[in-house]
Amino acid sequence: xxxxxxxxxxxxxxxxxxxxxxxxxxxxxxxxxxxxxxxxxxxxxxxxxxxxxxxxxxxxxxxxxxxxxxxxxxxxxxxxxxxxxxxxxxxxxxxxxxxxxxxxxxxxxxxxxxxxxxxxxxxxxxxxxxxxxxxxxxxxxxxxxxxxxxxxxxxxxxxxxxxxxxxxxxxxxxxxxxxxxxxxxxxxxxxxxxxxxxxxxxxxxxxxxxxxxxxxxxxxxxxxxxxxxxxxxxxxxxxxxxxxxxxxxxxxxxxxxxxxxxxx
Numbered sequence: 001x002x003x004x005x006x007x008x009x010x011x012x013x014x015x016x017x018x019x020x021x022x023x024x025x026x027x028x029x030x031x032x033x034x035x036x037x038x039x040x041x042x043x044x045x046x047x048x049x050x051x052x053x054x055x056x057x058x059x060x061x062x063x064x065x066x067x068x069x070x071x072x073x074x075x076x077x078x079x080x081x082x083x084x085x086x087x088x089x090x091x092x093x094x095x096x097x098x099x100x101x102x103x104x105x106x107x108x109x110x111x112x113x114x115x116x117x118x119x120x121x122x123x124x125x126x127x128x129x130x131x132x133x134x135x136x137x138x139x140x141x142x143x144x145x146x147x148x149x150x151x152x153x154x155x156x157x158x159x160x161x162x163x164x165x166x167x168x169x170x171x172x173x174x175x176x177x178x179x180x181x182x183x184x185x186x187x188x189x190x191x192x193x194x195x196x197x198x199x200x201x202x203x204x205x206x207x208x209x210x211x212x213x214x215x216x217x218x219x220x221x222x223x224x225x226x227x228x229x230x231x232x233x234x235x236x237x238x239x240x241x242x243x244x245x246x247x248x249x250x251x252x253x254x255x256x257x258x259x260x261x262x263x264x
Contacts, residue, residue, distance in 0.1 A: 001044075004033035008048055011055070020059045027052040031068075041075040043087070049075075050095050057102045058214075060253030066106075069099045093123050093132045100139050107255055109146040116143040134164045134173050138180040150187040157181040161197070175204035176215065182222045191229040198223035217246025221260050228263060240264040 011026030031052050034045040049072035056065030076092040096119035103112035116139050123132040137160035144153035161181045164174035182197035198219055205216040224239030240260055247257050 001034075001037060004030045004037070004044070004048070007033070008044075008051070012051065015055060020055060024052070024055045024059065027055055040071075041079040043091070046072050046075055046091055046095075050091070050098065053095075053102075054098050057098060057105065058251070060251070062102055062106050062253075065102050066099065069095055069102065073099065089122060090132060093119055093136065096122070097135060097139055100143060104143065104146055105254060109143065113140075113143040113147050116140040130163075130167065131173065134160050134167065134177060137163070138173075138177045141180050141184055145183055145187055150184060154181075154184040154188050157184040170204055170207065172204070172208040175201045175208060175219075178204065179215070179219045179222055182219075182226065186222065186226050186229065191226050195223055195226040195230065198226055212246050212250070214247065214250040217243050217250060218256065220246065221256065224260070225263065237264065 007026045007030035011023045011030060014020075014022035014026060027048060031045070031048045034042070034048055038045045049068050053065045053068035053072065056062070056068060073092065073095045076088060076095060079088045080092055096115055100112050100116045100119065103109075103115060116136070120133070120136040120140050123136050137156045141153040141157035141160065144150075144156065157177065157180045161174065161177040164171060164177040168174065178197045179201035182194045182201060185191075185194035185197060201219040202216060202223065205213065205219055209216060220239045221243035224236045224243055227233075227236035227239060240263055244257070244260050244264060247254060247260065251257070
């Protein structure tokens with residue numbers, strides 16, 4: 001058990017240093033040990049599976065990530081039926097969030113929408129779920145945009161952004177909600193509001209993460225699209241260039257990269 005815990009922490013350390021092959025290797029070892037020693041619904045094993053799935057997904061190994069997530073979710077769903085405590089429900093919410101993002105990246109939009117809707121149902125009610133509910137609303141809005149439902153997306157994104165701002169101004173949660181709101185405004189034709197919210201998201205991501213992380217790059221892409229739609233071509237090109245530079249380094253497998261390159 002102690003060796004698996006050390007490997008798990010080692011894997012997380014590698015991830016924070018940006019060494020994905022090392023992170024996946026260590027997390028795989030931890031998962032293999034814990035899967036032999038622990039029952040399938042043990043918290044350590046479920047956390048390791050969810051971590052491994054996130055690492056796979058963020059390395060572009062989407063099918064591998066999906067397989068790990070579905071194993072973790074099956075165990076979490078069983079645990080939630082037996083004893084629906086906050087830790088299990090938050091774990092299930094986190095796994096559903098990862099799966100939604102994974103399915104969006106695989107361009108399996110109707111499936112992503114189903115998972116996002118289920119996640120929001122799971123987290124509604126209970127003060128300890130407020131933080132999860134904000135992210136669930138924002139992720140649902142993203143899946144609605146992918147499924148060509150701009151009005152629903154705009155309503156959910158506005159609620160997510162307002163709640164995130166009230167709960168913790170300038171947080172990474174608010175940054176994600178602001179970027180999602182900018183996407184929804186762009187899809188609804190409100191290019192000025194989209195540009196303003198995209199700028200807010202870039203500032204918050206830069207402060208809370210760094211200037212060169214994936215989400216910061218995606219926010220530059222949203223701003224670039226908003227400026228392009230407002231016919232501010234030279235400004236748009238700068239933002240699209242910034243987005244392409246970051247996303248091609250951090251997440252070149254995302255379908256959004258080819259769209260950014262086409263717009264550029």
